[in-house]
Amino acid sequence: MAKSVLDLIGKTPVVELRSLSPRRAIRLFAKLEGQNPSGSIKDRIVAYMLQRARDDGRLRPGQEIVEATTGNTGIALALLGRQLGHPVKVVVPDNAFGDVVQALKALEAEIESVPATLGIKSAIDVAQEIARRDAAFLLDQFGSSDNPRCHYETTAPELLSQLPDLDAFVCGLGTGGTAMGIGRRLKEQNPAVKVIVAEPHPGHNLQGMRSLAEGNIPPILDLRGLDAKIVVSSANAFRGVRELLRREGILAGLSSGAVLYAALKWAQRIERGRIVMLFADSGWKYLNSPAYSLDRSLEDEAHTFDEVLWW
Ligand SMILES: Cc1ncc(COP(=O)(O)O)c(C=O)c1O
Numbered sequence: 001m002a003k004s005v006l007d008l009i010g011k012t013p014v015v016e017l018r019s020l021s022p023r024r025a026i027r028l029f030a031k032l033e034g035q036n037p038s039g040s041i042k043d044r045i046v047a048y049m050l051q052r053a054r055d056d057g058r059l060r061p062g063q064e065i066v067e068a069t070t071g072n073t074g075i076a077l078a079l080l081g082r083q084l085g086h087p088v089k090v091v092v093p094d095n096a097f098g099d100v101v102q103a104l105k106a107l108e109a110e111i112e113s114v115p116a117t118l119g120i121k122s123a124i125d126v127a128q129e130i131a132r133r134d135a136a137f138l139l140d141q142f143g144s145s146d147n148p149r150c151h152y153e154t155t156a157p158e159l160l161s162q163l164p165d166l167d168a169f170v171c172g173l174g175t176g177g178t179a180m181g182i183g184r185r186l187k188e189q190n191p192a193v194k195v196i197v198a199e200p201h202p203g204h205n206l207q208g209m210r211s212l213a214e215g216n217i218p219p220i221l222d223l224r225g226l227d228a229k230i231v232v233s234s235a236n237a238f239r240g241v242r243e244l245l246r247r248e249g250i251l252a253g254l255s256s257g258a259v260l261y262a263a264l265k266w267a268q269r270i271e272r273g274r275i276v277m278l279f280a281d282s283g284w285k286y287l288n289s290p291a292y293s294l295d296r297s298l299e300d301e302a303h304t305f306d307e308v309l310w311w
Pocket of ligand 1: 072172179207
């Protein structure tokens with residue numbers, strides 16, 4: 001019996017994807033972070049970062065919290081911030097999926113919309129400005145070392161207890177917190193483990209992910225901690241989520257489709273191994289997106305995109 005919703009964060013399941021494995025010697029596993037209370041991995045960093053800020057006095061009881069987000073962090077913050085007694089303001093690019101905005105509204109977060117054309121950097125600038133103006137606490141997922149530290153201290157040991165002998169870890173790239181924190185811990189335990197990120201194409205529409213080619217490398221991201229980044233088109237990510245649902249019965253978020261695609265690319269490079277993928281959220285928020293619209297034209301479009309393997 002959990003004492004509160006905060007105690008329900010983490011301990012997410014890992015499932016083997018037998019139908020999607022390209023051959024016997026490749027075993028694919030997915031860690032399902034969509035099973036966190038607000039529906040994504042971001043519950044972990046939000047709870048951890050707020051706790052640390054409260055412990056060292058940076059966040060005062062009842063103080064407003066502000067953050068720039070394309071969705072999941074805002075949803076986690078709106079849900080958990082309220083539980084901890086804080087009003088929450090989120091700065092969201094105006095191309096965020098309608099269902100994400102709807103979730104933020106339902107959670108009674110205050111929403112400040114910024115033009116998507118100006119990029120997430122401008123959302124971060126606006127959040128910083130609001131924090132200064134209103135003496136609000138800025139969560140700062142893009143810049144705070146508490147983000148990767150959360151994954152280093154909590155998510156990675158949890159994963160290792162579930163799958164101690166993995167060979168490769170694949171996750172999506174947003175702030176870089178997941179890849180940095182989990183990757184460092186896995187490599188400390190076994191330096192042979194490969195850490196691979198799925199990166200979206202520039203101009204993509206994969207919620208929560210970030211293209212480095214669009215500039216502004218997040219301050220917490222250190223590319224030296226990665227073995228490869230695989231650039232995935234939106235169309236291939238969409239195909240990935242559809243295959244996950246059809247063949248494995250997993251309703252996954254869009255970045256998980258990209259992660260699956262990247263993992264299968266990596267599998268072409270190796271003879272055998274256990275590849276674990278991190279699925280950051282589930283598919284409910286995206287049922288109205290093109291990925292789940294069963295629009296056949298997307299399948300053709302997939303051929304017009306290149307996916308690039310770097311390093
Ligand atoms: C759906 C989704 N996938 C992947 C990521 C990337 O995670 P990280 O920010 O730890 O790099 C995010 C982050 O916002 C996300 O919301």
